[in-house]
Amino acid sequence: MEIALHLGAHLTDVSQMRGCLRDNADALGAQGVLVPGKRSFLNMMIDAATQGMDSAYAPDFTDRLREVTGADAATRRLILSAPGILASRPDITDGRNLYPDATARLAALRKLLGRHEVELFFCIRNPATYIPAVLQAAKTDARKAIETNLRSEELRWSPLIADMRLHWPEARVTVWCDEDTPFLWHQMLERIASCTPEGGFRNAYDWYDSIMIEGGAARLESYLTSAPPVDEAHRQKVIAAFLDKFxxxxxxxxxASITDWDEGHLDLLTALYEDDVDLIASMDGVTLVQP
Known part of the structure; x- marks a missing residue:
């Protein structure tokens, strides 16, 4: 069985991606793709990731995973979408590293899922906007702990992606940037699902309401429905035109006022992030999806 693990990052539209896939569960199911609700598997996966072979779920793990998700003989691909598998929200960063506890969790999950064909999907985000978002979402104690240890110029995504390759070398790793999501939304739905439902993904354009003025997403959907793009580049060109207008x-x-960063520091973090993206793009076994 193929297993697609959509692991994050937190605060990068994971819930919207999962929601859209769930909206198309019946159509995807007809092609052997199962998208279970997060509640059915999250606690089990977190326990497995943190306890490994000592987990209460470790014996017959695959059978138990099939049971809780509803996978059966017709299921060729199982999509598990939840950033909480790699870390709880308070543990996203220790101030110097992103997802510092992911290494042990990846190694544990590999032992339990190693006989399956696993793909890891992960969306990264510029620390210049990501850390302020993390701080705003954090509870007081967690926020203070991050602020006390914060070395923003040391934060990189590449160590996490390298750990995915090191500790799960058989798994294919696909990465994309949150900043590119408007142009990659449909493509990432297709990549995670490994197929396209007949007639396309229902409610796929709802996500654009999160970045467009009222009515913009509906106009984009109407245009692309009446004049389907000839290829992905054409789709992205149309989306760019609509974003310019709507x-x-x-x-x-x-x-970013929750931090004391000035424009110069934000520019520095952005430049470091761009270098980090280039490094990730050069990694063997990693597919960086870009417009």
């Missing part, structure tokens, strides 16, 4: 900048703005 993007709601207020929905994209991230309030």
């Amino acid at each position: 993007c709601d900048e207020a929905k994209l703005d991230v309030d």
